[in-house]
Structures are given as structure tokens and as C-alpha cells.
Amino acid sequence: MIRVVLVDDQPLIRAGLRMLCEAEPDLDVVGEAENGRDAIALAARLAPDVIVMDLRMPGIDGITATGRILAARPATRVLVLTTFGDDDHLYPALTAGACGFLLKDAPPAELLDGIRRAAAGDSPFSQDVLRRLVQRAVEARTDQPKRVPGLTARERDVLNLVAEGLSNTEIAERLHIGVTTVKTHVTSLMAKTDSPNRVRLALYARSA
CATH class of the missing domain: 3.40.50.2300 (Response regulator)
Incomplete structure (x- = not known):
């Protein structure tokens, strides 16, 4: 409940x-x-x-x-x-x-x-709001984004799908892995990219 x-x-x-x-x-x-x-x-x-x-x-x-x-x-x-x-x-x-x-x-x-x-x-997020948020972030960047080293291939797959706005369940279905595994990857990605929440992580992925 x-x-x-x-x-x-x-x-x-x-x-x-x-x-x-x-x-x-x-x-x-x-x-x-x-x-x-x-x-x-x-x-x-x-x-x-x-x-x-x-x-x-x-x-x-x-x-x-x-x-x-x-x-x-x-x-x-x-x-x-x-x-x-x-x-x-x-x-x-x-x-x-x-x-x-x-x-x-x-x-x-x-x-x-x-x-x-x-x-x-x-x-x-509504898709319109998320698209506008990402677009604003991209327009605001004046330097090339820094790529975070040390991401595994699976983490990059998850990161790309987070950027598309997919939920953990949808990512799990797309990659044929468990929802718990997706949550673990998302938590790791937030730590590696210094993203305090999922939205910031999506912004990073879309602008990197």
C-alpha cells in the first residue's frame, strides 16, 4: 500500500x-x-x-x-x-x-x-516538460560535457534508456533483466555522474 x-x-x-x-x-x-x-x-x-x-x-x-x-x-x-x-x-x-x-x-x-x-x-514527468527541460540544459551548455569514465556496457544501456524517459520496469523489459538490477544500475549511475535524482541523470545522458 x-x-x-x-x-x-x-x-x-x-x-x-x-x-x-x-x-x-x-x-x-x-x-x-x-x-x-x-x-x-x-x-x-x-x-x-x-x-x-x-x-x-x-x-x-x-x-x-x-x-x-x-x-x-x-x-x-x-x-x-x-x-x-x-x-x-x-x-x-x-x-x-x-x-x-x-x-x-x-x-x-x-x-x-x-x-x-x-x-x-x-x-x-510529462514528456513535454521533460523535453523542454532537456533542451534548456543542452542550450545552456557552453563546453563539451565531460564523459564519466568507468561505466560498464550495461550501465550505458540503462543510461540511454533513462534518457528516453523509460521507467525501471520498462527498462527491465527492454533489456531482459530484473527490476532490482535496473535500480542497482540507476543508483550506481547517479553516484558516478553526481546526479542527485533521476531527472538530473536523464539530463546528463541527453547532453553528454
Whole structure:
């Protein structure tokens, strides 16, 4: 069972998300918060697996709350769900440690899949957002990227598929290896490339 906390300042949004999640047998909404301050308190008290986090809220916003939550509980996965997909919201959310970024106009199935992927250690992003993120990173580079030595052939295979936005399960199916093995490779790649999360790893792969 995936323990979920919903954070949004609009009661109707939270109610809709709760109904959506509670219709799924593997999702358990253990708490709701209407602002970042309450989200921080709930994260400490309830230890959720995934926090679905809005960004624009009164008082402590979602970006600040994300940073504080992850500083105290690094294992918590924060999945941003917002109306605003511009760079002014995207990059600060990633810097704060959010594992994924979805827009509120995403289909319900995409959000549910995003929660499950976040809980599994993946980074759920809409393809449009991820493509824009990668393109910005490539355009910002003025020097040739440094290739990280010491990658095995299998690690390079996994790295290339991470860059395509595939989940661990999809990579395992593509390479005919176990999901646990994929997770091990991804963890090793993050360490070797100094990537704090899967999104940064994908950026490295696409720009290297």
C-alpha cells in the first residue's frame, strides 16, 4: 500500500484527488494539507511514501515545503502537481528535490501512474516538460560535457534508456533483466555522474 499525502490550498482539488486515489486498491490517502506549513508537519508525523504537492499556496509555498520535508525525510517522494509548468516553477521545484512534475490538466491515469512511479523510485514527468527541460540544459551548455569514465556496457544501456524517459520496469523489459538490477544500475549511475535524482541523470545522458 502506497501512503499518500495531498497538499493543495483548494479544497475541491484535494477532494477530487482523494476520490481518485481512494478508488485504487494500492493507494491510501493518509492526510491532506492546505499549505506548506501543514505539509511539513504531516510529513513528519505520518511518514508518507509520496506527497502530491501544489506549488502556489499561501504562507509557506510548495517549493519551500519540499526542501524542508526532504531535508528531514530524504526517503519521501515529492511529486509536484501544479497549474504552472513554466521554468520559474519547474527549476526551483527540481532544485528543492521534487522527484517529478505533472500538470493539473494531466489525465487521471497519468497522475495515478505518476504516484506509483514516484513510490517505486522513478521520476514521472510529462514528456513535454521533460523535453523542454532537456533542451534548456543542452542550450545552456557552453563546453563539451565531460564523459564519466568507468561505466560498464550495461550501465550505458540503462543510461540511454533513462534518457528516453523509460521507467525501471520498462527498462527491465527492454533489456531482459530484473527490476532490482535496473535500480542497482540507476543508483550506481547517479553516484558516478553526481546526479542527485533521476531527472538530473536523464539530463546528463541527453547532453553528454
